Amino acid sequence: MARAIKLARKGLYSTHPNPRVGCVLVKDGQIVGEGFHRVAGEGHAEVLALRAAGEKAANATAYVTLEPCSHHGKTPPCADALVSSGVARVVIAADDPNPLVSGKGIERLSAAGIQVETGLMQQEAIELNPGFHKRMESGLPWVRVKLAMSLDGRTAMSSGESQWITGEQARRDVQLLRARSEAILTGVGTVRADNPSLNVRLSSEELGIEQNVIQPLRVVVDSELKTPEDARMLSLEGLTLLVSGREALQQEQKLSKAGAELVCCPGEGGRVGLEAMLKELASREVNEIHVEAGEQLCGALLENGLVDEVIIYMAGHIMGSSGKGLFDMPSIKSMSQRKAMKIIDIRAVGDDWRITARPEH
Numbered sequence: 001m002a003r004a005i006k007l008a009r010k011g012l013y014s015t016h017p018n019p020r021v022g023c024v025l026v027k028d029g030q031i032v033g034e035g036f037h038r039v040a041g042e043g044h045a046e047v048l049a050l051r052a053a054g055e056k057a058a059n060a061t062a063y064v065t066l067e068p069c070s071h072h073g074k075t076p077p078c079a080d081a082l083v084s085s086g087v088a089r090v091v092i093a094a095d096d097p098n099p100l101v102s103g104k105g106i107e108r109l110s111a112a113g114i115q116v117e118t119g120l121m122q123q124e125a126i127e128l129n130p131g132f133h134k135r136m137e138s139g140l141p142w143v144r145v146k147l148a149m150s151l152d153g154r155t156a157m158s159s160g161e162s163q164w165i166t167g168e169q170a171r172r173d174v175q176l177l178r179a180r181s182e183a184i185l186t187g188v189g190t191v192r193a194d195n196p197s198l199n200v201r202l203s204s205e206e207l208g209i210e211q212n213v214i215q216p217l218r219v220v221v222d223s224e225l226k227t228p229e230d231a232r233m234l235s236l237e238g239l240t241l242l243v244s245g246r247e248a249l250q251q252e253q254k255l256s257k258a259g260a261e262l263v264c265c266p267g268e269g270g271r272v273g274l275e276a277m278l279k280e281l282a283s284r285e286v287n288e289i290h291v292e293a294g295e296q297l298c299g300a301l302l303e304n305g306l307v308d309e310v311i312i313y314m315a316g317h318i319m320g321s322s323g324k325g326l327f328d329m330p331s332i333k334s335m336s337q338r339k340a341m342k343i344i345d346i347r348a349v350g351d352d353w354r355i356t357a358r359p360e361h
Contacts, residue, residue: 004022019066022036083112140306147326167352190293222244225242227242234258234260235259241260243272244263244272274306275304
């Protein structure tokens with residue numbers, strides 16, 4: 001199963017919106033076939049592993065990271081392929097989280113007399129596809145907030161100057177986070193101040209994939225549509241979605257003509273309804289959202305319980321007390337109101353440190 005999970009990771013930057021899945025076929029203690037899902041619309045991991053094994057699949061054990069599908073989509077059901085191959089046993093790490101199909105793949109295998117076991121390395125398998133699991137279970141995508149800060153917790157100078165807080169290796173690491181996400185989210189303040197590209201700037205070769213790089217959907221929280229018509233991201237490959245808080249704003253036609261797609265997700269006081277926006281993105285099969293934004297949007301997402309993971313790159317310098325912070329959360333006024341976070345990983349990236357934390361619910 002560890003080998004199957006390692007194989008599945010090869011699809012980290014190419015399978016979306018499909019989950020990353022790996023499969024290994026073992027017979028008489030030897031691997032006779034293996035495969036992983038490479039890109040949506042092409043063969044699933046089980047089919048590729050069976051193809052590699054050929055006749056050796058008969059009476060083998062299949063280790064697969066996600067419950068084999070039992071429905072016809074762009075490809076035939078993998079459960080049927082396993083049954084037809086004559087495998088004797090299937091070991092599944094994680095059940096399919098889609099409530100419409102969950103358990104049906106297992107039922108199909110069991111009905112054919114195949115021994116089925118589940119739960120081996122389950123958490124590791126779920127961590128391959130946190131957004132797919134969350135979207136299927138809750139209708140919301142996985143929200144990952146990326147921030148860079150100094151040792152004293154500053155993300156920018158008071159003037160807004162922030163390039164560059166971290167080193168080249170940390171910035172490259174951020175490109176990998178972008179590449180695994182279906183959408184990159186920012187606020188209009190960041191667009192107006194920095195005119196960012198918010199795209200993946202690594203090549204297919206650098207990502208270790210054979211396919212063309214999939215550019216994530218760029219999403220801007222822009223209550224009153226103040227994004228400039230000549231914003232850099234509007235002229236780049238891929239789509240840019242501007243999310244407003246009110247209908248029929250004056251700039252709609254001009255921004256649409258400039259290349260933006262517009263959607264309205266109204267919230268209180270004419271602001272963007274953040275949860276409504278996330279539901280809209282989930283309906284577009286967005287599994288993972290990568291957030292690169294200022295302290296106000298990051299704070300609002302965290303305060304509303306919409307953040308699943310925070311990744312902070314910490315650099316070895318001091319920026320002073322007038323610099324900007326990570327999260328604007330004015331409602332927190334006492335120690336008892338602190339937002340509890342669990343640090344799950346700390347590691348060096350070049351000369352900087354990457355800290356990964358998740359809210360404790």
